[in-house]
Amino acid sequence: MDLLVPEDVHLGPLLVIAPAITASFAGPLLTGAVGLLAVAAQAYIGLHFGVLTSRNVIVQIAALAVLSAVVVCFCVVRERRRRELARVRSVAEAAQHVLLWPLPDRIGPLRIACLYLAAEDEAQIGGDLYATTRVGDGTRVLIGDVRGKGLAAIGEAALVLGAFREAAHQHTGLPELAAALERSVSRYQADFEPEEEAGERFATALLLEIPDQGNISRMTSCGHPAPLLLSPGHAVTVPSLHPAPPLGVGGTGPTGYAVDVFTFEEGDTLLLYTDGVIEARDRAGSFYPFPERAARWTEASPESLLHHLRGDLLAHAGGHLGDDAAFIAIHRSPTPHTRPGRHHTDR
The missing domain is CATH 3.60.40.10 (PPM-type phosphatase domain)
Known part of the structure; x- marks a missing residue:
């Protein structure tokens, strides 16, 4: 879409939506892969318009990479807590069957x-x-x-x-x-x-x-x-x-x-x-x-x-x-x- 709209309209920053949505249903590996793909897409947009080395595009790429990394870290913490919760549930179920x-x-x-x-x-x-x-x-x-x-x-x-x-x-x-x-x-x-x-x-x-x-x-x-x-x-x-x-x-x-x-x-x-x-x-x-x-x-x-x-x-x-x-x-x-x-x- 960024390639099709006029040059004064920049949709590339919206690529951050991709890893954010992926984190809602996938784990850290798939979320990280989508984040890398989003960074590559942002770089390709800059390369296509010949502004890859401009300060604006470099900042957009860096910001997208940082935000994708933050989302991946969130996924790691969430998966760890999910495993802990599963263990707590398992212990609770075992205690319930032993006691009651x-x-x-x-x-x-x-x-x-x-x-x-x-x-x-x-x-x-x-x-x-x-x-x-x-x-x-x-x-x-x-x-x-x-x-x-x-x-x-x-x-x-x-x-x-x-x-x-x-x-x-x-x-x-x-x-x-x-x-x-x-x-x-x-x-x-x-x-x-x-x-x-x-x-x-x-x-x-x-x-x-x-x-x-x-x-x-x-x-x-x-x-x-x-x-x-x-x-x-x-x-x-x-x-x-x-x-x-x-x-x-x-x-x-x-x-x-x-x-x-x-x-x-x-x-x-x-x-x-x-x-x-x-x-x-x-x-x-x-x-x-x-x-x-x-x-x-x-x-x-x-x-x-x-x-x-x-x-x-x-x-x-x-x-x-x-x-x-x-x-x-x-x-x-x-x-x-x-x-x-x-x-x-x-x-």
Whole structure:
């Protein structure tokens, strides 16, 4: 174009656009090659008009070369940060799989889905935790929230999860299990506390016991909010709960923990969550209306329910949460009835 327009119009300086655009989608090598090509084109323009050795053209060529070099340096720094980010993501994913074992899709008569939303960018995991385990003819579930968020809370979350996975098979009652978790957290939490937060760390936890047979389930809360019980027909109820103090604040013994009994019938879905859900705010400062929103999808499958809640929660919070948030959706499937004269065998 510079060769075609009148001689008093100079388009050569616009060649700097070429390496700048290339840097948006390519790496430093291709960007450097385009920069060299742009410098060569500028030199050819000067040669064509017989002004290659003029001060103006020499300054244009030098400026284009310097700007191209700056763009290449930017690409090098960007690629280095991209590799570092990829390593951070890889470590975060590995930590998540080690700490938060994926929950099975089905345990006995229960269909389960879980969702974790980390508040810190690229962390993928923080202070919220959950776990399930089979105990006899039933299932025990833990969901909890360590004070704080992000990578600093991972150590204490790992402590609670490890204690639950071991103690859940050693204690017959939920109060005894809660007391065992309290002893473990109190014994080791000083190893994970920053000096500036000494004595201020704790973890809330909700323990559930869901037998395979019958509609009665039990739960014990250590400072954790009650779950939502979703029934067909857009009905949402909150089971009565008598919470004890959180783990790590000096609980007493099994007598200090109450067992709350509620009805969990076939076709119902139990929705467990952490306080990052109910404390999410919109731009106006309004909290997320969790029960009202959950009532929209009472008849959805656990996976679909969490998919809808994830999109709705992030939309309410403007795409970013102020605290980690975790969900567990547990659906009690109808028990198949055996025909008279035949025996039902689990495979």
